[in-house]
Amino acid sequence: MLRPADSRIRTKLYVAYAGAFLVIFLVAGGIIHAQVRDMLRRNIETELDRTTEALRTLVRSSVDVSIRNYMRAVAEKCLDEARSLHRQVRRGRLTEAEAKDRARRAFLSMTIGRTGRVYCLDSQGIMVVHHKRSLVGVDMSGMAFVREQIRRRQGYMTYEWKEPLEAETRPKAVYMTYFEPWDWIISASAYREEFGQLVNMEDFRQRFFELRSGESGYPFVLDYSGYLLLHPYLLGVHYNDYDSPGLRTTAERIVAERNGHFDYMWRNPGETALKKKVVYFKDIPELGWVVASSSYYEDFQKPLDTIGYVMLTALAVAVLLMIPVSFGIGALITRPIATLQESFSRAADGDFSVRMEQHSRDELGLMAGYFNAFMERLTAYSNDLENEIAHRRETERELIAMDRTKTMFLASASHELRTPLTSIIGFLHLMEKNFRTRFLPVLGPLDPVGRQARTFEKNLAVVRVEADRLGRLVNDLLDLSKIEAGRMEWRENILSVDLVLQRAGEASASLAEDRPGVRLVVEPLTEPMGILADADRVHQVLINLLSNAFKNTEAGSVTLSAVRTGAGATFSVRDTGRGISEDEREKIFDLFYQGRDENNRSTQVLGTGLGLSICRRIVAHYGSRLEVDSVVGEGSCFRFTIPFGEREL
Template identity: 60%
Template structure:
């Protein structure tokens, strides 16, 4: 039905639905935000009030404790002064005065377990009820250091007696009697002074912190007795007469810190109402302070938001009807003409141009469309020319690649013949020099040096010629692989035989490096693979040759393991390893890893060996991978599918 309606009606329906949807979403979001703000306001206010109560109790306790302990310390200081005055008058000896002071100090108890003790300026205990601590140097204790530094005043620290399981806050007030160098210290645990707090005075100050219409703070002790409360003061939660209300107070006492919602009924209320409470404990006093309030005290703004939203929705709907109809008629009139021109453009007529009938958004759209069609027409023409140019360039690139491949194959083949002759004559020259000429040259003046230099230079020429030969062979193999002309003479071979042949081929190299152990591990089964023996041998020899090149001490391991229908070949060494930057590039053509040990003058390569090995392994559906060895070297691993054919 909607699909067949006129556009102006569709627009009205669309506008109405969009308006209702947006207005509803916005209203819900606003309502949720206001609710959240009110909730956060309640929680913030309750939390802040609870912290204020906690701080107020702490402050009251601090003042009471300090005043009490100051009075005790000053009283005992005055007693010491009176005894000292008697010494000055000659009535008693100083030793008798000190003894009387000790007896007086030790006879006093501060709180439940608190005592009076005295230290001198060096931290030596001169008065203490425990004889084992007398004349003991306690200057290493942090709080004693502070007492020595200050000598007078109030300090707090955490302390645990040997028989106690946890530390507790302790308070000390100090007075200094200079003639005897005594720091008179009145000491006790803070939690033993709860009786010093004036609850009545605290009650007046707490209830001045009320908020909302019904919010108020209250205080419980750890035993569940209500110390401060507008209605329940002095009652234990077991005496409320309502199990539900008692359970709320019990939960506050058990959790000690936190907040939660609950249902509560104050005297005079007819029903339970939702309430929230925030509470914190004061461990040294065994109190839990809390602040609570009814949620209904904060609901008035939500009702106002609800009525404003409904009124705005009705007014918006009334104004929307004529506006949507008028806009619809302005749009539908020019659309018929636009449809005709768009249909021509859609059929591929890039020369079509629309007639501009206004300067509004539709008129601007016509300008953009006409500009687009001009660009499209130009692009269509240039694209055809570009396609022709690219096609010609592609043909030239193909021809150049073929020429490169043919050149490498031809040049490599032509270079192998003279290089073979050069290597033969160089080996013959080395042999003849050693057997026939060297002994004659060494008889001449400075002949030994000249002979050795000649032999070394001849060896360098031979080594470089062999390297050039390997490069030519690698280039020829690479060109054959790229051209798809590599000949593969596959046959079924035992994996054991492949490993043994490779090991025998590098036996001489292994003997020439006595500091490197050559380890060969062959599979115990008669596993076989269908491969070109020479090509697979080429891969293993190349990997082994690289392993011996870059391993000066340790071991080189050649192994093959059968698993899940494939044979895993690996060559591992304990050499210098390959840096992380080079691991992804070592299989690229002509790439050589960075020589971190600066052995470039000793270890040379063509940069083609690993690339050719990768091509050979990929021919058999495998992938040559390099992983760092646990010993710090490198492991090259590849897999070849096992063959189910019989060995010929």
């Protein structure tokens, strides 16, 4: 037989609260009478606030659509005029110059609001029609919004504009149409602050009054000067013309504050008594309007009064019943939970041997069983984790030792190889020079030994080139080992960026000679700059990037430049070569990685795969990052930033 102690907790709670809830259900509102009253008022005020925001959004969107349609009509009217004049040109009735002149006069005669005008640009950004003659023929393509107009040619857009004598920019809107035969972008523009003068209120009047709060509430719109633009009873009336001083005070406060809410007394037309209302209002600065939403307090006062009578009657009974019931149910639940809490506390302190006794088969009894099973598994996991940690620590020590051995080997091998290799390269250069200057002149052009000598000269050049390449590889390995071991020497000095660019350009002149179809461009600085860096390391990075650019460029140009960005000088090397695919843009910085050549030119651009990795690590020393942007088939751009010195040159 099921004991009461074995019953489910929900059954215990149901039995304990069933009788009390039958009474409380009838008088439940009494306990929270005051809270409900405040809550309902807050809800009404929140609804009014949201309604006001919705009204402001509706007005803004409606005005924007209305103005967009108005400006579109003006722009399309101008387009129709241009088409009409162009037809007369094709029929021989007008010359094209006469037609364009008439179009200009027609466009300039049109106004949009107080200061709105029509102007025309061509696809190069040249102003062809403007009411200010000083701007006609001027190249406006340097302005961002003009470039956007050239790109889009048609449609609606907004931008910021400042007249020559004004201190700040103001938002402006333009609608564009494009007349292709004359390459004219016909633009109807106006300041957004003048939109209020161009709007037809009837376009959104019905939708505006559909958004209301309560049964008797309604919205309205005032402008900053105090005229009612939208109101169910008063329209086009200034607050000075109201027949009530109190109403004038209300309107003056709304116009003065523009955003907020307050209570006031109001009497609708045809009524005799003043009634209390609340109004929420927000302004639309670009139009000079204030949108407001109001509602009478009586809309929510009556249901509150009804609830209040019931809640006051039930208050005393609910308090008396809830106290003993709460204590009884709490005792049944809290004792097992306290035991569970103590067990969890011991487990949290590291005692995984703690277990709980199961006194019942209810939820708390099942929880005790789950807790014991959890502790068993946690103990097993803890042992496994300790073993895994010990194994990983041992593996980590082995890997660190292997990495240290590898670094020492690279440093030692590179250093030992560089000395004899330097001698070999020097003797190869000397042999090549002596062979060319002393031996070949002795042989006449008809000497049979001359052909073999020229073959020997070519082979000697191949050996010399490969020896140079091997020397670069050894130097790269030595630099890499120094960087990884933290033993790289940095000779920081204040450097002139102009001299850094000049030195790199001169050192890369031979690369340009080897690529007749590729032009080396060193862009001059717009202003002097000085950086704090190791001259040899910065030069090493630039030469490596320039060398890679020439290797990967068959025709076009390789450009070296530097610009001021933030607290440093940003260097960039751009080429018009084969580009780098998106999946390789990070791999090329990995050690020994050589990029794929989609055009099978691998033999021409073969490298060691160390240069870019070393360059990125050098740049990282200065708190920067070597990055690349590239488009396959169009070229690549590598850039990095070196911080300025304490004083710039």
